[in-house]
């Protein structure tokens with residue numbers, strides 16, 4: 297275990313009792329809501345999410361021939377865009393939720409590994425690019441996660457992390473809160489007719505609201521050795537962090 301620690305957010309007592317119970321809670325939530333996840337993305341976000349993921353991947357310099365790791369694959373929205381560029385043979389997908397990955401597996405023939413991003417059964421210096429879409433808030437520890445990213449990337453390799461950030465201005469915050477805390481959970485409830493769809497989206501908002509600020513995420517990337525750490529923000533909420541493992 298690394299000496300420094302950085303939890304992505306404090307314990308959320310409305311959902312689970314203590315830090316030890318969080319992992320089981322998160323895995324169970326994603327397993328149970330996996331069948332609805334794609335529908336909620338399509339309707340709740342008006343299909344814009346996929347175009348944004350494509351935009352970020354293109355900007356990151358993803359090219360054919362690269363070996364790529366997608367962490368927090370879920371049902372595969374990021375992975376599907378990666379495979380269009382590098383093909384299934386060059387893509388490895390990691391996620392702890394069997395329910396989510398079972399759905400991703402039906403869409404592509406990449407290599408799938410059921411694992412936490414913080415501790416991956418993968419060799420060091422293996423990948424040219426690493427992506428993580430909206431999984432950062434669910435990990436045990438950011439320092440541990442980024443150290444693991446550093447380990448598996450080749451020197452000169454780059455990671456790109458997509459995450460929703462708490463907006464800074466009052467107006468943007470009020471808008472985002474309505475959208476993520478009220479509108480998207482409502483869509484989840486209507487589409488799934490299941491309280492779990494609603495719960496997942498409520499939980500999302502609370503983890504966004506309570507997440508450590510972007511500066512701490514960037515500082516933690518630097519602390520484990522990454523350089524050229526940057527953050528691109530769209531609409532005040534959609535952050536794409538990029539960081540490079542120094543070349544040797």
Ligand SMILES: C[S@@+](CC[C@H](N)C(=O)[O-])C[C@H]1O[C@@H](n2cnc3c(N)ncnc32)[C@H](O)[C@@H]1O
Pocket residue numbers: 322323326367368369370371372373374390391392393396411412413414428429430431434435436
């Ligand atoms: C909101 S989904 C994101 C799926 C997809 N990447 C996307 O862009 O929509 C979050 C995913 O993170 C996964 N996850 C949760 N904890 C994780 C961890 N510690 N390491 C890696 N993935 C994790 C969940 O199982 C879930 O599939």
